[in-house]
Amino acid sequence: MHPVSFVVDASDGTARAGIATTSRGTYRTPCFMPVGTRGAIKYLSATDYERLGIEIVLGNTYHLMLRPGADVVARLGGLGPFSGWRGLTLTDSGGFQVFSLSPTVDDDGVTFKSTYDGSMHRLTPEGAVATQELLGADIQMALDVCPPLPSEPDVLRLAVERTAGWAVRARAAHHRTDQSLFGIVQGGTDTALRAESARRTTELEFDGYAIGGLSVGESRDEMIPALAAALEQLPPDRPRYLMGVGDPAGLVEAVGLGVDQFDCVMQTRLGRHGTALTSAGKMQVKAVRNAESDEPIDVTCPCEVCERHSRGYLRHLFQVGEPTASRLLSVHNLAWTLHLMARMRVAIAQGAFGCLRSEVLSVWG
């Protein structure tokens, strides 16, 4: 019995909609998971998560093990209770920091220099599992090697080999039965390598499967075939998670290929710095043309920010550096994306996904 059960309720071509059930609750797919790296979605509170209808939030092992420490989080009840969040949680393993922080990587693990105080820290596949068991999220991720793109073939091959070897060790080290463990597929933009990595990961019978190492420098035209090659090898009865992708075009393309869940920092990062996602594309809220606008950010958006606040007000807040500006636009961008996911679920159920996909790509493609 897998800690995560997954039921596909509807499909439209290769796109699918369903419900994943963990020991503590469910999430509907296709699902967008906002990123709360250090135990908080930046500028938001747990009550905000609830109002937004968020079902699962991502936290980061690397950051939480350094501050406040996984043992502290464990003593305070685990990531969910620690952060006052009653919904579901997933912890990333630290594999992405292999990409973003360029630590020393060897066959046995990764050595990081802390970005907080310069101290040295070691993360192995077993250590990542143990740390994530302490953090206590509903889903934990196996430690992987995420190389940048483009990378030389030997670099991609080595990343796949290490990720595969670490997956075996993570699987063996994982003991908590109330917590799921997802394996991660690597392979860059090489379709054959992607397929191989997916097959080798699948053999280990993880609770779910992630596709990592994409949206790290390649174009969407390079990403799609690599993604498709991996997805073809994955079992249909397990959740499929495309890591780090959250641009609207990427979301609809990936859902169309059969991806079930996503995380992305884009929504909150863009929001913090003044860019809104709208049905007409990206909007620079700070632009002078918004100075005297009484319009909402997006007339089609049902969120509390669009219901209440004008572009002129939001622009003003950004102009004077009020933190509320970042908060409100983060709320909007998350609500807008969650609404898009909900529309995709409905469209799949109605057999109209192709129509929605075309509509989104006409703006965001």
Next chain:
RNA sequence: GUGGGCGUAGCUCAGUUGGUUAGAGCAUCAGGUUGUGGCCCUGAAGGCCGCGGGUUCAAUUCCCGUCGCUCACC
């Protein structure tokens, strides 16, 4: 009133021993941002160098006048 200092981009200021299209930071505007190091990167626009006159081949620069701001003294 007398004497000194300062007037250069929206703001704060460099610069010029007189010599190509006068610079920076911030701000503005336009892009970028994808398992977050509380950001960062790229580009653009923007100047009668206070105003008037003089000297000079050439003045933002030197001289005279004038206006404004400022400090000190009376």
